[in-house]
Amino acid sequence: MTFFTPSARQSSRRSGRIGREQRRWGYLFLTPWLIGIVLFYLVPFVASFWFSLVDFNLANPEDTHYVGFANWKRALFEDPNVYESFGVTFTFAAISLPLGMGFALMLALLLNSKSVRGKALLRTLFYMPTMIPLVAAVLIWGGVLNEQTGWVNILLENVFGIQALGVNGVRWFASTRLIYFTLTFIGLWGVGNTMLITLAGLQSVPTDLYEASELDGAGFWQQLVHITLPMISPVLFYNLVLGVIGLMQYFLIPWVLNGGSGFPDGRTNFAGVYFFLQSFKFFNMGYGSTIAWLIFLVALLLTLVLFGSARYWVYYAGGEN
Amino acid sequence: MASQQQFLSGKQVQLLRSIGLTLFTLVILTIFLLPLAYGVMTALKTDSQLGAIGAPWYPASPVIFEYEGKEYDVYQVEIDGSMQNLALVKKGREASEFVDPANPEAGIIPWEGRWRQLEQAWVFDPVWENFITAWNTIDFPRLLGNTVFYAVLSTIGAVSSASLVAYGFARYDFPGRNSLFMLVMATIILPPSVTLIPTYAFFHNIGWVGTWWPLIVPQFFANGYNVFLLRQFFLGIPRALDEAAMIDGAGHFRIFWSIILPQARPALLAVTLFHFFFAWNDFFGPLIYLAGNPDSYPITVGLDGFKGLYEQMDNLIQAASLTAALIPLLVFFFAQRVFMQGVVITGVEK
Numbered sequence A: 001m002t003f004f005t006p007s008a009r010q011s012s013r014r015s016g017r018i019g020r021e022q023r024r025w026g027y028l029f030l031t032p033w034l035i036g037i038v039l040f041y042l043v044p045f046v047a048s049f050w051f052s053l054v055d056f057n058l059a060n061p062e063d064t065h066y067v068g069f070a071n072w073k074r075a076l077f078e079d080p081n082v083y084e085s086f087g088v089t090f091t092f093a094a095i096s097l098p099l100g101m102g103f104a105l106m107l108a109l110l111l112n113s114k115s116v117r118g119k120a121l122l123r124t125l126f127y128m129p130t131m132i133p134l135v136a137a138v139l140i141w142g143g144v145l146n147e148q149t150g151w152v153n154i155l156l157e158n159v160f161g162i163q164a165l166g167v168n169g170v171r172w173f174a175s176t177r178l179i180y181f182t183l184t185f186i187g188l189w190g191v192g193n194t195m196l197i198t199l200a201g202l203q204s205v206p207t208d209l210y211e212a213s214e215l216d217g218a219g220f221w222q223q224l225v226h227i228t229l230p231m232i233s234p235v236l237f238y239n240l241v242l243g244v245i246g247l248m249q250y251f252l253i254p255w256v257l258n259g260g261s262g263f264p265d266g267r268t269n270f271a272g273v274y275f276f277l278q279s280f281k282f283f284n285m286g287y288g289s290t291i292a293w294l295i296f297l298v299a300l301l302l303t304l305v306l307f308g309s310a311r312y313w314v315y316y317a318g319g320e321n
Numbered sequence B: 001m002a003s004q005q006q007f008l009s010g011k012q013v014q015l016l017r018s019i020g021l022t023l024f025t026l027v028i029l030t031i032f033l034l035p036l037a038y039g040v041m042t043a044l045k046t047d048s049q050l051g052a053i054g055a056p057w058y059p060a061s062p063v064i065f066e067y068e069g070k071e072y073d074v075y076q077v078e079i080d081g082s083m084q085n086l087a088l089v090k091k092g093r094e095a096s097e098f099v100d101p102a103n104p105e106a107g108i109i110p111w112e113g114r115w116r117q118l119e120q121a122w123v124f125d126p127v128w129e130n131f132i133t134a135w136n137t138i139d140f141p142r143l144l145g146n147t148v149f150y151a152v153l154s155t156i157g158a159v160s161s162a163s164l165v166a167y168g169f170a171r172y173d174f175p176g177r178n179s180l181f182m183l184v185m186a187t188i189i190l191p192p193s194v195t196l197i198p199t200y201a202f203f204h205n206i207g208w209v210g211t212w213w214p215l216i217v218p219q220f221f222a223n224g225y226n227v228f229l230l231r232q233f234f235l236g237i238p239r240a241l242d243e244a245a246m247i248d249g250a251g252h253f254r255i256f257w258s259i260i261l262p263q264a265r266p267a268l269l270a271v272t273l274f275h276f277f278f279a280w281n282d283f284f285g286p287l288i289y290l291a292g293n294p295d296s297y298p299i300t301v302g303l304d305g306f307k308g309l310y311e312q313m314d315n316l317i318q319a320a321s322l323t324a325a326l327i328p329l330l331v332f333f334f335a336q337r338v339f340m341q342g343v344v345i346t347g348v349e350k
Helices: A006-010 A016-051 A070-078 A080-112 A119-131 A134-144 A151-158 A179-188 A192-203 A207-215 A220-231 A233-248 A252-258 A271-281 A285-313 B002-007 B010-043 B047-051 B129-137 B140-171 B177-189 B193-205 B213-221 B224-235 B239-247 B252-263 B265-281 B284-289 B299-309 B314-348
Strands: B060-062 B064-067 B070-079 B082-090 B095-099 B108-112 B122-124
Touching (some): A016 B140, A016 B177, A016 B193, A016 B213, A016 B252, A070 A285, A080 A119, A080 A179, A080 A192, A080 A233, A080 A271, A080 A285, A080 B010, A119 A192, A119 B010, A119 B314, A134 A252, A134 B010, A134 B299, A151 B010, A179 A252, A192 A233, A192 B314, A207 A220, A233 A285, A252 A271, A252 B299, A271 B193, A271 B284, B010 B129, B010 B314, B047 B314, B070 B095, B070 B108, B082 B108, B129 B314, B140 B177, B140 B213, B140 B224, B140 B252, B140 B265, B140 B299, B177 B224, B193 B284, B213 B284, B252 B265, B265 B314, B284 B299, B299 B314
Antiparallel strands (some): B060 B122, B064 B070, B070 B082, B082 B095
16 A cells, blocks of 8 residues: 655655745645544544433433433443344345445456457446436336336346236335345446456456466466456455445435335344434434444444455555555 | 367357357346336336336337227237237227228228227337426426536535645655544545534534535535545656756745646546536435425435425436436546546555
């Protein structure tokens, strides 16, 4: 990771007129961000923890009292919705992350293959749905997966002979077994960025590795497992970290589908949705802050676990970094 | 494999593989874009086609035939072993009378059977007015105006502030620079919810909830993602250019403005597009800050509300969704190169 500029190590302690000027102008250019980080990150971050210790409700702010860790006790021991919402989030992550990343990898492999024609056009077309506003994408998918009138069920019924229409048919939005796959499919329309990043990773793998392995008689799958995947593991790692953090605040798709009802059977009551309901529907800002902090702590923990695991499976060609 | 090589030369094998893989990719693409085709087709359907049983998948309306001053529905009828489209002029339980629209002079054609089991004949008939209806019902000009207002103002703020800050990080040497840059990175992965409630309460107290300001003003204080992307790009611009300008007596802002910014045009364009689309698609921010103030809604929130009101009118929902997608898609097709390069810069350089 190239976080640091080379000159940083040499001297950040230059003295004299040049050093002073560097400092003055450096901070001057940073001013917008320095103000922003204090106003919109540091203060709210600390304040949000303070909020979790009071029973602040925006509907009647005068009644706010310090309640100690009562909100935390409620979230961790008394409110079953909290556990349920994190469980739902993890279950969904276990399904959608592998499918989403696998799909992106498959597209990237195809778009990197010598044998596929028209790659520039294909890349554009696979990227295109990423540009459709997600709210619109959810509505379009809601139509195509409609249990009675959607094309998917009509095709399944009439072309593939599967009983898809009707009450005993394939109920994309009402079935507790299917709903996470449905949500994953809708999410696949946003595959563009992951696909492009993975593709750039594939393009940076030195071709002589493949040539050498071909001489040794390696086939496609052997090359994939022993060369491609290790060589692009930093990219997969990056996608995984972003994916996990994104899922911790998964909100828009379930919200547009069912307005936070959790349908079917609470399976779409994600942590991000529950946070929104408590904070901005019931205006329990104290309790909402507690849930926000839980989301933050879980995301932090997962990120640390991922970074800790990285040295076992992420390969940096330039050595450890 | 061995037997294959006997019949096919290496070139032929490669050609077959090329055809096979390209076809495979095209099949995936077709499935991938199927919902879009559904959206287009459904957006053009009449209201009555939506719930009709036996209606075709493309926009169509039932064929009507006018016979002796009256309108009759046309059905697909099997006569003498061949299917014909005939107008049903007299309905009967077990036998009915038809007229051939292609040859009405031939007169009444009697038919034995139950007309209720016949399928109606449909003719391709796209209803372009659905787009106009959706446009007016959802009050699209107002939503579009709000969205453009938000996207343009916040993009100006985001790009100008991020480029200043990125320049500071890329070109100046000051104590704490690396720690501060780690903080920039930390803000990228910090879940926004953990700072949201106090921020919301603050904007509530100063009376800004219900206006666009809580969404626009913070953008003028440099977002970590944009700073990161621009700094990466600025680092790649040779320092010799700044130094030459400095020797010529250019000041700090002058170097930033006339040396760095022109060199960084692709990155600036990428950040501009990213932020523009972020603002265009933003749902969560407007949802909480503009709640209860429909006059200020952007397209995303308006579309969500529209869905709630017109749940049964899938043709209008699809027309509205496609209309909302049109501008981002157009911009994408014109600027796709810059856009996709920008994605790669953010993902690979880390």
